[in-house]
Amino acid sequence: MSWLRLNIRRPLSLLLVGVLFFAYSTNAQAPLDVRVALVIGNAAYKNVPALANATNDAKSMSSVLRKLGFNVIEVVDGDKAQMVKAIAQMQTLLQGKQAVGMLYFAGHGLQLDWRNYMVPVDAKLSQASDIATQTVDIENVIDTMKRSATRMNIIVLDACRDNPFSGKASGKGLAQLDAPPGTYLAFATSPGNVAEDGDESASNGLFTHYLLKELQRPARIEDLFKRVRLQVRQKSQGRQIPWDSSSLEDDFAFNDGVKHTFNPEDLIKEAQLAKEAQAQFQRAAQAAAEREKQIAQQIALEQQQLAEAQKIQNQNARLKAESEAKEREKQLALAAAQERQKAQAAALALERARAEEAQRIKDIELAKAQAAEQTRRNTLSREEAQAQQFAQEKSAWDKIKDTRNKADVYAFILQFPNGMLSELANTQLELLDKAQIKPQADKQGRIQEFAQRRYTQGETFEFIGKDGYTGLPKWNQSFTVLSVDDEGAEVQGTRTGGGTWKQRVSHAGLQSGDNSGKYDPPITFMPAGIVQVGYKWRARTTFTNARNNAQEWLEVAAKVVARETIEVPAGKFDTFKIEVAMQYQSGHRTQLTIWTDPAIGAGIRIKSESRPPRGSADITIRELTSIKRGS
Incomplete structure (x- = not known):
């Protein structure tokens, strides 16, 4: 978000048990200790090809969640009746306990008319009308959790595989869904896109592989899923980018590093299993190489026998002997190729296992260092x-x-x-590293790009500033875009009675400075990626005042709180409402409320409440009066 400064009075995994990672109080965490998870993995579909890893994903997830204190209901290759029964069982376990309810689903999922559905293994979808009767509506599961008076709901859907049922649905993948109150939604990939299921040798799908890894290290839920998203994006080279939406008010950690964590026996056992797997891969590679060597010896022997056969005087006998020898040689060559493939597969699996073991060690050391640092910081103000x-x-x-x-x-x-x-x-x-996915239009028809250009050369924005108490006009302001590149734009601003200035702005809303001073590092009033309700972030910078060169720190806490249609002098706009709390080192506070259209570089409406340490607040409202589009 550019030019947000108004005329205000101030310038604007793994970790060993026992390591304390979070300073949660016992009383605050107690209601979140009752944990119930419904884990469903559907792979053996009866009417379409089976999936490679959905059941593996579910079984692995069940095992990890049990270690983290969840009472797990597991359904593997469930038909609709079994899935409905399991949902009812979950409701019984959750009822009235202010618990954490969780749904994890791996398998085929689809969207229809902006609702998302889990597909049972017995579904036979001939037409769109079959979806409501033969599948399970995810929103109905969320409603079931709400009726159980849960304190927090977590929905994780690794259900965006390339779907053979998609011809009956509204589009690819799952539909974008804003998290209801008290809910965290996590999809394996962005709405309208597909996720990688992985091959049989990988054991788990791409998203669940990294989710399982991150569940084993202490982290708050938001940090956990951000790490998962980052690693999936990097591994898939931008073809798959997980998506989430949160409306949580309470802190939560699957793994708190203290009560809900992995004990040393678990870690030792997992390390032993990893070593055993490496040894098995090593033995398989050696055995395949030995078999290939033996086959090579047999081929040499067959070639000798072929030479002998060619010496037979009787033509028919000689031809028969030659044919049999060549067929045996062909079969042996095929067997040798198969053994060579086995050896290569075993060698690759061994290499992957060793790499994972090396990464596990790095993760442990990093987690230990971060935990020690957090523990030390807990003693500070x-x-x-x-x-x-x-x-x-x-x-x-x-x-x-x-x-x-x-x-x-x-x-x-x-x-x-x-x-x-x-x-x-x-x-x-x-x-x-630009995203390689295709953005889907949301329910209101808006399409957001991951790195969207928000400015065009030559466009001009004009604004009016009003007194927040009286509504009377105070000043007029305009900005003209002088030049544009991939990162942002050079703009020139003018204001009645305030002269003219130039500044650099980014498409993503970063500001390095404005007419009142400089920010180091740049500060942002917009999400870096797609804007969605519930997204929140924080930032800190050092502000240098342009008038006296004085420096002080500035902290920002921001959240996208709503989607609103507003009307200003420039017209009617579909906007996202962002609330930004700004705290200066001197004690000065500013509260910004920004209504923004992600496709437009400037805020449509900005309300600024500037509160100095002493004295009354200054409230100003800036509204867009016109846009002149550039080239």
Whole structure:
């Protein structure tokens, strides 16, 4: 979001048990200790080809969730009757306990008229009308949880495979759905797109593979799914980008590092299993190589016998002997090729297992370091902890802020998935590694690109500023876009009585400075990616005042709170409403309410409430009066 500063009085996995990761109080966490999960994995479909990994995904998920304190109801290759029965069983276990309810589904899913459905293995969908009667509506499951008086609902859908039923649906994949109150929604890929199921040798689908990994390290739910999304995006080279929507008010961690965590026996057992798997791959590769060697010896023997056969005087006998020898040689060559493929597959599996083991060690060390750092920060005041966290992130960011290597940015976000500079890093990632998915129109018909250009050269925006108390006009303002590139635009602003200035703005809403001063690092008032209700972020920067060169820190906490149609002098607009709380080191506070159209560079309406440490608040409302489109 550009030009948000108004005329206000101030310038605008794994981890060993026992390591404390979160400073949750016992009383705050207690209601979230009752955990019930319905896990469904459908692969053996009766009327369409089977999926490779959906049942593996469900079984793996059930095992991990049980270790994290969930009472798990598991359904494997369920028909509709079995799925409906399991939902009723979940409702009974949840009823009246203010519990955490969770649904995990792996299998075929589809959308119809903006509703999403899980497909049972016995579904035979001949026409669209069959969907309502033969599948299970996900929103009905959410309603069941609500009727059970759950405190929190978590819906995880690895159900966007390339769907043979899609011809009966409204489109590919699943439909975008805003999370109802108290709910966290996580899809394996973005709405309207498909997810990778993985091959049989991979054991798990791409999304669930990384979700299982991240569940084994302590993390808040938002951090966990951001790490999953990042790793899936990187592994798929942008072809699959998980999507989530949250309306949670309480903090939650599947793995809190203390009560709900993995114990040492689990970790030791998993390490042993990994070593055993590596040994099996090694033995399989050696056995295949030995069999190939033996076959080669047999082929040499057959060639000798063929030479002998060719010496036979009787023509018929000689031809028969030659034919039999050649057929045996052909079969042996085929067997040798098969053994060679087995050896190569075993070698690749061994290489992958070793790489995963090496990554596991790195994950453990990283998690231990992060946990130790968090434990240390818990002894500090909030201000001291924030300052130290910002200093750590800023130091890491300064090393890569000008990089053209996307791996550097992936590594930064993985380390700080929900940090003070994560939106800055996500903006950089969109420029370096563009998403390879096709955005779907939402229910209102809006299509948002992942790295959308929001400015065009020559366009001009005009605004009016009004007193927030009286509604009377105070000033007029205009901005003209002078030039545009992939990252943003150069603009020139003018204001009645305030002169003219130039500044650089980004398509993603980053601001390095304005007429009142500079921000280091740049600050953002827009999400780096797609704007959706429930999305929230925070940021911190050092502000240098243009008048006196004084410096102070500025913290921002922002959230997309609603979708609203508003009318301003420039017309009627479909907007997202964003609330931004700004806190300066000096004690000055500013509350911004921004109504924005993601396709337009400037805010449609901005309400600014500026509250100095002493004195009354200054309230200003800026509204768009006209847009002159550029070329």
